[in-house]
Amino acid sequence: MLTNQSLRTGTKSSAVKKKERRQFITPKTAPYIFVAPAVLLFLGFMVYPILASLLLSFQTKVGGVYTFSGLDNYTRLFSDPLFYKSLGNTFIILLVQVPIMLFLAVVLAVFLNSTLLSMRGFYRVAFFTPAVTSLVAASVIFVLLLNKDYGLINYLLSLLGFDKVGWLTNSTWARVSLIAVTTWRWTGYNMVIILAGLQSIPHSLYEAASIDGASSVRKFFSITIPQLKPVLLFTFILSTIGSFQLFDEPYNLTGGGPNNATLTITYYLYNQGFEYFDFGYASAIAYVIVFFIAVLSWLQFRVVRDDS
Amino acid sequence: MRNLSIVSFAVLLLIVLSACSNSSSGAEDLTMPDNPEDIKADITVWAWALEANYLEKDVLPAFNKKYPNINVTVEHIGVDQVYQKVSAGLSSGGSGLPDVFQVENNRIHSFTSEFPDGLVNLSEMGYDDHVDEFSASKVEGLQDSKGNLMAAPRDLGPVGVIYRTDIFKEAGVDPESIETWDDYIAAGKKVTEQTGKAFLGMDNEGLFRIMLQQQGAYFFTEDGKLDLTSKEAEKAAGVIEKMRDAGLITYTNNWDGQVAAMKNGEVATHPGAVWWSGTMIEQMPELAGKWDMFRLPAFEKGGVRAANDGGSALAIPSSSDKKVAAYAFVEFATTDLDSQIKALTNRGLFPSLLKAYEEPAFTEDQKYFNNEPFFQKFADTVPDIQPVNHAPAELEVRSIMQSEFESFLLENKSAEKVLKDGQDQAQQQTGLEVSE
Numbered sequence: 007m008l009t010n011q012s013l014r015t016g017t018k019s020s021a022v023k024k025k026e027r028r029q030f031i032t033p034k035t036a037p038y039i040f041v042a043p044a045v046l047l048f049l050g051f052m053v054y055p056i057l058a059s060l061l062l063s064f065q066t067k068v069g070g071v072y073t074f075s076g077l078d079n080y081t082r083l084f085s086d087p088l089f090y091k092s093l094g095n096t097f098i099i100l101l102v103q104v105p106i107m108l109f110l111a112v113v114l115a116v117f118l119n120s121t122l123l124s125m126r127g128f129y130r131v132a133f134f135t136p137a138v139t140s141l142v143a144a145s146v147i148f149v150l151l152l153n154k155d156y157g158l159i160n161y162l163l164s165l166l167g168f169d170k171v172g173w174l175t176n177s178t179w180a181r182v183s184l185i186a187v188t189t190w191r192w193t194g195y196n197m198v199i200i201l202a203g204l205q206s207i208p209h210s211l212y213e214a215a216s217i218d219g220a221s222s223v224r225k226f227f228s229i230t231i232p233q234l235k236p237v238l239l240f241t242f243i244l245s246t247i248g249s250f251q252l253f254d255e256p257y258n259l260t261g262g263g264p265n266n267a268t269l270t271i272t273y274y275l276y277n278q279g280f281e282y283f284d285f286g287y288a289s290a291i292a293y294v295i296v297f298f299i300a301v302l303s304w305l306q307f308r309v310v311r312d313d314s
Numbered sequence: 315m316r317n318l319s320i321v322s323f324a325v326l327l328l329i330v331l332s333a334c335s336n337s338s339s340g341a342e343d344l345t346m347p348d349n350p351e352d353i354k355a356d357i358t359v360w361a362w363a364l365e366a367n368y369l370e371k372d373v374l375p376a377f378n379k380k381y382p383n384i385n386v387t388v389e390h391i392g393v394d395q396v397y398q399k400v401s402a403g404l405s406s407g408g409s410g411l412p413d414v415f416q417v418e419n420n421r422i423h424s425f426t427s428e429f430p431d432g433l434v435n436l437s438e439m440g441y442d443d444h445v446d447e448f449s450a451s452k453v454e455g456l457q458d459s460k461g462n463l464m465a466a467p468r469d470l471g472p473v474g475v476i477y478r479t480d481i482f483k484e485a486g487v488d489p490e491s492i493e494t495w496d497d498y499i500a501a502g503k504k505v506t507e508q509t510g511k512a513f514l515g516m517d518n519e520g521l522f523r524i525m526l527q528q529q530g531a532y533f534f535t536e537d538g539k540l541d542l543t544s545k546e547a548e549k550a551a552g553v554i555e556k557m558r559d560a561g562l563i564t565y566t567n568n569w570d571g572q573v574a575a576m577k578n579g580e581v582a583t584h585p586g587a588v589w590w591s592g593t594m595i596e597q598m599p600e601l602a603g604k605w606d607m608f609r610l611p612a613f614e615k616g617g618v619r620a621a622n623d624g625g626s627a628l629a630i631p632s633s634s635d636k637k638v639a640a641y642a643f644v645e646f647a648t649t650d651l652d653s654q655i656k657a658l659t660n661r662g663l664f665p666s667l668l669k670a671y672e673e674p675a676f677t678e679d680q681k682y683f684n685n686e687p688f689f690q691k692f693a694d695t696v697p698d699i700q701p702v703n704h705a706p707a708e709l710e711v712r713s714i715m716q717s718e719f720e721s722f723l724l725e726n727k728s729a730e731k732v733l734k735d736g737q738d739q740a741q742q743q744t745g746l747e748v749s750e
Contacts, residue, residue, distance in 0.1 A: 067428065082742075082745075085742065086742060086743070087739065087742065088739070088743070154567070155574070156574075174567065175565065175567045175571075175724075176724065177724065177725075261568065263716075263717070263720060264567070264720045264724055265717045265720040265721045265724065265725070266717050277713070280394075280397075280398055280401075281709055281710075281713075282424075282707075282709055282710050283401055283424060283428050285405075
């Protein structure tokens with residue numbers, strides 16, 4: 007902190023220096039000092055690992071020592087059938103589960119926003135609960151419910167005269183189960199966000215539409231949906247990122263099986279890193295995930311912007 | 315106000331400190347003192363499940379009688395966490411590691427290849443004096459390429475066919491007559507006709523591994539090349555294919571499914587390791603007296619009827635600065651005869667120390683197992699167990715083959731295609747050469 011005067015003379019009296027040292031904390035520096043702990047933690051535990059794993063993705067271990075191997079991990083990745091399979095699984099979940107879930111979330115939010123419904127608070131809590139329950143506990147319950155031979159669901163089906171379904175042991179049904187469980191878990195969460203969006207829509211718009219004689223369906227499509235656009239975009243991006251990071255559910259429900267039908271891309275990353283100790287390859291997978299999330303988020307932004 | 319700057323400086327210091335790990339230098343005296351009481355140290359041990367109970371409850375009291383000044387803390391940590399924490403610790407130069415940890419035979423090489431100096435060479439510490447006391451195949455699996463012992467042998471998993479005596483009687487099948495896999499399949503057809511249920515359950519590639527080992531082959535050759543389309547592999551997969559096509563196999567999905575199938579009488583046999591006995595006694599007490607074992611069927615009359623599945627060892631990380639005390643503990647826990655017997659009787663863990671097999675605990679009849687010397691029968695197979703090469707890529711290849719066998723069972727994939735696809739996948743994943 008040089009004063010103008012000392013700049014001009016190029017010298018600083020010792021008195022000024024002493025004063026400056028004593029005044030380490032001034033109104034100007036205080037904010038930096040306040041944010042310093044957070045910034046340091048962020049640098050140490052976020053920025054550094056991000057950069058380190060980028061470097062790691064260009065390295066492979068030879069005889070226990072990481073050596074630079076150029077794009078080897080990436081070329082290996084693009085000829086790895088299991089990578090494509092896990093990517094495919096992830097996209098199936100993304101394209102099937104996210105629209106179903108968000109549609110349900112919008113419908114639920116609109117209903118819960120209606121003044122005709124009594125006990126609204128109770129329903130909101132009830133739908134939001136799955137998002138805050140322990141995933142492992144919930145998964146254990148689902149594994150019991152979905153068990154092929156002793157599960158409650160198959161028991162009820164057999165009462166109705168259907169055959170037993172291998173909910174977690176058949177490739178197709180395992181995906182269905184996974185989609186159902188993730189929908190159960192995250193619908194309420196998105197519903198709450200959308201509900202907040204609904205409540206920020208000015209009431210006067212609906213009144214004006216009523217005066218013009220619009221039906222409630224018309225009001226929904228012409229007022230609610232357009233007004234919700236930013237909120238829907240937000241939930242879409244969150245859900246996309248969530249799908250790409252889906253790990254806990256397949257890990258606890260199916261272990262990625264049967265025959266890798268529920269192996270998600272993050273699960274594959276976990277296996278490569280923590281099961282096979284191939285951290286270089288795992289880092290390469292991580293960066294591919296980052297790339298996909300970035301592209302998809304950008305696309306979703308573009309789509310919304312083009313509309314308006 | 316000035317305190318704030320001190321606080322932020324402290325935070326910075328903490329980060330810097332936690333970033334550098336304090337790896338200890340190797341300048342410590344590793345000679346074992348003559349008097350056990352002279353070793354004074356506090357050591358930490360990581361192990362899971364039965365082994366952790368064994369070390370804490372069966373070994374420690376006797377160990378402390380001999381070494382009163384070594385204070386041991388056994389931490390019960392899940393198997394995955396042990397491996398994760400150990401690999402993270404070894405990656406960061408040995409910070410936060412215990413003085414002893416449990417490691418399975420099939421995992422040891424992924425550690426020694428990944429971290430060549432990560433574990434203490436037990437041969438240098440004098441363990442070679444004991445090597446002859448153990449089953450040869452067990453010890454070979456714990457040595458590095460130069461013949462140095464990297465972990466001390468603890469338990470084994472000799473394999474046999476565990477079967478339901480009552481179901482066999484009903485179907486009129488004499489287990490003594492089953493000498494080859496063809497006999498086994500014929501018996502299976504008889505039993506399934508009688509019961510309308512399956513003959514065995516499968517949830518992974520375990521049986522395939524057992525059959526490879528029986529023939530002295532494995533996923534890998536001696537020199538670490540992939541070997542999934544060998545003659546032996548074709549034979550093994552061919553036999554399993556015959557079983558599948560005869561309707562003998564039920565897909566049990568996972569461990570719990572396998573347990574349930576056995577408990578509910580869905581299967582009459584289970585080709586598996588001796589440590590299943592612990593689970594069975596615990597979870598199927600109502601079937602007491604109805605189980606027994608016969609030796610693994612051979613591929614040809616007079617062929618090998620033994621294999622091994624599982625088993626662990628105890629290793630010392632190089633980062634430990636109490637290697638002498640850690641070694642004393644490892645040596646005691648693996649070579650003390652009384653403890654090995656307790657491991658079997660209290661925990662169902664089958665020791666690899668050969669002397670133990672002569673003890674009454676092995677030779678006496680087991681009520682649960684048809685009043686037969688169940689453990690003795692398994693012990694008799696140990697000398698025939700073929701050593702195999704658990705290369706570092708073991709787990710990757712296992713998981714590839716597990717997927718292949720899932721599609722084999724669920725989607726009727728042919729055995730030939732299972733081997734070929736498995737080999738291609740494994741080569742792609744591991745970058746290993748394929749054996750000619």
